[in-house]
Structure formats: C-alpha cells, structure tokens
Amino acid sequence: MFSLKTERTIYEILQILGKSLLDKTPINQLLNKSDCQNVKERDCMLLLFKQIKRNTSEIGVKNAKTLIADYNNAKDICTKIKSEINPKNLNLILIDPTDCSVPFELIKNLKTELNNVDFIINIATGTDFNRNIPMAFQNEERAKKYGSFLGNDSFFTDFTNRELCKVSDFQKLRENFRIAYQNSLMKIGLKYFSLKSVNHYYDILFAAGHPQAIKFWQQATKIEYDGQRTLF
Numbered sequence: 001m002f003s004l005k006t007e008r009t010i011y012e013i014l015q016i017l018g019k020s021l022l023d024k025t026p027i028n029q030l031l032n033k034s035d036c037q038n039v040k041e042r043d044c045m046l047l048l049f050k051q052i053k054r055n056t057s058e059i060g061v062k063n064a065k066t067l068i069a070d071y072n073n074a075k076d077i078c079t080k081i082k083s084e085i086n087p088k089n090l091n092l093i094l095i096d097p098t099d100c101s102v103p104f105e106l107i108k109n110l111k112t113e114l115n116n117v118d119f120i121i122n123i124a125t126g127t128d129f130n131r132n133i134p135m136a137f138q139n140e141e142r143a144k145k146y147g148s149f150l151g152n153d154s155f156f157t158d159f160t161n162r163e164l165c166k167v168s169d170f171q172k173l174r175e176n177f178r179i180a181y182q183n184s185l186m187k188i189g190l191k192y193f194s195l196k197s198v199n200h201y202y203d204i205l206f207a208a209g210h211p212q213a214i215k216f217w218q219q220a221t222k223i224e225y226d227g228q229r230t231l232f
Helices: 010-019 027-032 036-058 074-082 104-114 125-138 140-150 159-166 170-187 211-220
Strands: 091-095 117-123 192-198 202-208
Touching: 074 104, 091 104, 104 117, 104 140, 117 170, 125 140, 125 159, 125 170, 125 202, 140 170, 159 170, 170 192, 170 202, 192 211, 202 211
Parallel strands: 091 117
Antiparallel strands: 117 202, 192 202
16 A cells, blocks of 8 residues: 555546556656646547548548637637638537536637627536536535536526525426526527427537527428437
C-alpha cells in the first residue's frame, strides 16, 4: 500500500485513467504530467476528425470542416464559425451534449453573431437533470450548472418548483425545466419550437426564429429513428 500525492480531483483522476488503460506510463507520472489529459483528448479529437472525413466523403460532401473549441468560450466559437460561413447563409446548429453542461451564453452568442440561425438541441432532461433534481435543490453549487444551462438562476429558488421537489413530483419538474429553457430561448428571438422526447431519456428540441422553419422541420422528421415513416 502506498500514498499517491496529486492535486487532481477524483473526477480528473478517473478521466485520465479511463483514457489511459493501454498507457504504460507509471501512474504517478501519468497523474502529475500537466499535459497528459490534453494529449489524450487530442488523440480522441484526431479519431473524430478521421471519422467525420470518412463519413462525409461517403455521401459526397467535400467542404466539411472540424474545429476545436471550448463551449465555455462562446466568443471564440463564434469567431471560428463566422470565419467559415457566408454571413447571408441560413444556418442550422446541432447542440448534442451528454448532459446539461452547455452554457446558455453560448446559444445566446451564436444567435446574436450568426443571426439567421436555428437550433437542434439535445436536452438531457430524463438523464442528467432527472438524476440530480433533489440534490440540485439542496446544494447551490450543484444547481449552478443547471442555472448556467437555463440562462436563469431562479429555477431552483422558485417557490412552486421547491414545493414540487418536496413532494417528489419530478415529472412536473421536468416539464417546468423544459418550459424554463424555452422561455430563455424566446428572450433571444427563438420563438417557435418542436419538442420530441426520446424514450424518456432526453428531449430533441428544435428552436427557430420563424414559423416556416417549423413546417420544414415537421416534414423532415416524418421519418422515425427506426427508418419508418410516421402517419402524420
């Protein structure tokens, strides 16, 4: 038995170990090497680039491009995207995180900078948010993540929501969470929505600034995930 000294959090340690299963570097060097995590993430990104290039070439797309950015740095992302597109373009952006960690500030900046843009957003309502509802109401630090996602810190201090948490009405809280997010989107000019829940795990939200976009979206989504067409 030995004591391992490191300033990394448990979460960071698990991340590094999870990405380094085949790495022969001694564990103390692995954890304390400052750029270790960045190297592993770059390796993952290179694999992603190759996969995107292969997939796009198979369908005849020649102008696809992958950019590395941090979603906590909205201005940097907007600058990179604007340098690649025509300002007169109509844009559609897919936001597809695994949890509710993408800050609303990013959505707001993208809408402001790109102007003609609609969004498809994966909202982890039935997974991340659902698992952390009671703890977020009890812990202000835990609630900050969801406040950043919603673009509004009032969800967990709202009297109605706190009462719903007390009686464990999580279904209603999930509904209110969706409404709160859409209310924030409306404030930045995205006033038209189409929402589909997928197996109670997450929501696919289409948010647009013009009603015609909803008609296009409804036509495009007549084909279900299993490839079958819907009846409407």
